[in-house]
Each structure stands twice: as structure tokens, then as C-alpha cells.
Amino acid sequence: MNISHQNSSTNQEEHFDSIVIGAGMSGLAAAIRLAMAGQSVTVLEQHSIAGGLNSYYRRGKRKLDVGLHAMTNFMEQGQKGKPLGKILKQLRLRYGQLKLSPQKSSLIHFPNQKLCFSNQIEKLQADIAQTFPDQKENFEQLLEFVDHFNETDLNHQFIPASQHLSQIITDPLLLNMLMTPLLLYGSANQDEMDLAQFVIMFKSIYLEGFMRPEGGVRTIIQLLLDRLDSLGVKIRYRTKVQAILKSEEHVTGVLLQSEDVILANKIYSSIGSLESEQLADLPLRSRPGALSFVETIFHFEQRPSDSGADQTIIFYNDRPKFQYHCPATLFDPSSAVVCFPNNFEQDDGPEGVIRITFIANYQLWSKLSKNDYLNAKEQVKMAALATIKQVAPNFSATPIFTDTFTPMTIERYTGHIGGAVYGSPDKWRDGTTELAGLFLTGTDQGFLGIVGSLLSGISIANLHGISRD
């Protein structure tokens, strides 16, 4: 839809220095930074609550998180030079407010091999030395390579990680095992990953590790909302942007679904690159993402650790090689992320919980009739229970509550085309678009996950909103 500001028929007009589209992690962080710099900012969110891909909901008495398995980038209080420390400093938050609990340990579970890792890299090193003794030095070389790599270079061009790293880790099985959690937690490319993204994820997951805030994702969202409130920034919920307005080659504002117009010189869009290009009627330079997921959440009266299942996250794969691509079926149960939210150092959950995530095919889900959709969700649930049997054979409790969300749920609540959780395979690291004044934050700027998207919002606001003003 090509709507220039001059041509649009309007109800009301307001003016801000900056508009942020989307109240996910990156949008909230960007809005805080812009407001801290003294700008007038408004945040527009189509949904009725904040959080985006990392949100929450309630079913009866139960509070559920949507996205959160674990936060990456664990750091101890006072550690210097860590991404989480940078976020806290930039947003003026205190470490203690997050009430973080580190993971116990996690597992990469392949048919004939397993590798265990924790927030201490020595554990993974020791496991590799025992399971792949001839790769011990290769892994040390990989650690050195990662240490020297400048993954935050905004001009970085795509380099296929597996090809590059096969010169360092020469055992294909070990390389495939090491890449499995990194692909599942942050690659928008099928069966491959950008080298810079590999390094970001390697540091986030293996060198720093997993943690969980007490109370789940609500704790982080509430801190961000309180911060915005203290800066006088208003979030408008149930406010969908239907077009990004422009005059010649510069943004002028947005047209809302209500037909109201809000004017601004700069717009920070966290909704995705293709989604933003469509709203601004720009040539479509970003490819749609192909990776979506189904997730089933089970609640139990018992805790999995009572039956010996004490890992925090299990990256499960039952094929000789892990396949990270859109399946030809509704979902692919041959691999899964199995998350045990009770298995962090502090267990604040009132019930036992297991979350099972499978890679899914959006196109097939989108064609189902209502009845077939419900049946398909039941199939997902049965497959998820079968996966629990594989990874936690002694845990035989019957679920007291189950909920499943699909690619359709993700698309409906977050607006990501195709339910593509990691967005487009094309990332725009400097946050610029073809339209002056329109910037990307979050998923398609290229920093993923909770910590990544917070950092993205901060960096893009600093780069385009603050330092040049």
C-alpha cells in the first residue's frame, strides 16, 4: 500500500521525535534509550500486552511464558565487559533486579553421543576431551578463534560457519553437535549459520551460559515497562500500524489501523525487515524466513528432577546428522528443544514443567481446517510425550495441564510473516533501510534472543537516534 502522508485522509495527528513500532524486547530497549536522550517517543504495539515473541499469558490460575526457555549471556554480579552488563548500564537497571538463577547443566543428545555443558566452559572442554579425544586441541583452537573474532562488526558479510569451522573442528559429528544448540537458538538460515552469528551464539551459550529470572519473562518486561513509565513514555496497546508514511525518500510518520496518523522524523521498527518493507511500500529486499516452531508446555504435580531428569535444557536429535530446516511434514519430531524450567539453581515454579519445541512447517499449518488444526495439535502433544520418554525415561508422571502453540499462534500474536521466529535470513546489521529515517531493531537487525534483541534496540537507538542528533 503506497500511502504518502499528503494523500492520506486522517482523523488526528500527533508529532513525536521518534516512533517505535513493537513493544518486544528490542522496541522497549530502543524506546528507553531514546527517551533517556530527551526525545519524545511513543511505542505502538498491536497486541494487548508487551513482550512480542517473549511474552506471557494466563490459563486459569497458571501463568505461562511464551518464549522463555532460558536467557543466554549469564554473568555474575560485577563481571566487566559482558553483554548483560552493557544492557544494565545502558538502561540504568541493577543486576539484582533481574533475580537471576543460573542453569544447572544442559545436554546435546545425539543417537550415540552426548555432550554436557554448563555455565563453565571447562565442563564442555572436559566432555569433548573424553568423548572426542582427538579433537581436544581443535576445540582449544576454536576457543581461541572465537576469542579473536569481531562479531559485532556492523559491516560483516555472510560467511557460512560450518564450512569455515570444519577447518578447525575436523570431526563432522562434533561440529554438528556443537552447532545444534546454536542453530536452534538463533539461526534464520536453514542448515547453516552466519559465522558472526555462530560466534555471538557460541559466546552467549557456551562461554557465558543460561539463566532464568525469578518469575520468568514477566520480571524483565515489568522492569522495562517501569523504566519507560519513569521516563514518561506511553505504550499504545492494540494499536496496529497499517502503513509507514513517507514524503519523497524520508519517513514522515505512520498510519494506524484506526486511520489516525502519528508524525515523526525517525521510526524504529522491530516487526521484521520484510514486514517493515511492506508497510513502507518499499522494494522487498528481504527474503521471508522459513523456520517456525511448535511448542507444547506440560505441567505436572511432580518435578522432573525427582525422577533424575535434572538437566536444564536438552537439545535432542535422533538422526545421525541434525537437520535444521523446514520439514516436509507439519512438524519434525526427530529433533527437539526440551526445556525443564524447574532445573535452574533456584526453582520458583509451583509445579513441574516441561516445554518441548519442534521445528514446524508454517505453510502446512496454514492450510489446515479448524478440525484438522486441533487434531494436528494433538499429534504434536503425543510426539512431545514420546520425546520426554526418550530423554527422561524414568519420569512417568501424567500431565495435569497441556498447551500447544503453533506457527499460526506466533504469526497471529507477533505479526512475523510465516511465524518465522528468527525472521528473514537477510540481516541488516547497521539497522538502515532503503528509506531514510526508518531503522530496524531486533530480529532482522540480526541480534536474536532476549539479550540480543535488547542489545539491538540499544545499539540502533544509540547509533541512529542519539549519536547523530
Ligand SMILES: Cc1cc2nc3c(=O)[nH]c(=O)nc-3n(C[C@H](O)[C@H](O)[C@H](O)COP(=O)(O)OP(=O)(O)OC[C@H]3O[C@@H](n4cnc5c(N)ncnc54)[C@H](O)[C@@H]3O)c2cc1C
Ligand atoms: C517459542 C520461542 C522460544 C524462544 N525461546 C527463547 C529463549 O529461551 N531465550 C531467548 O533469549 N530467546 C528466545 N526466543 C527468541 C526471542 O523471543 C526473540 O528473539 C526476541 O524476543 C525478539 O524480540 P524483537 O524485539 O526483535 O521482536 P518481537 O518480539 O517480534 O517484537 C515485535 C513486536 O512488534 C509488534 N508488531 C508487529 N507488527 C506490528 C504492527 N503492524 N503494528 C504494531 N505492532 C506490531 C508485535 O506484536 C511484537 O510485540 C524464543 C522465541 C520463541 C517464539
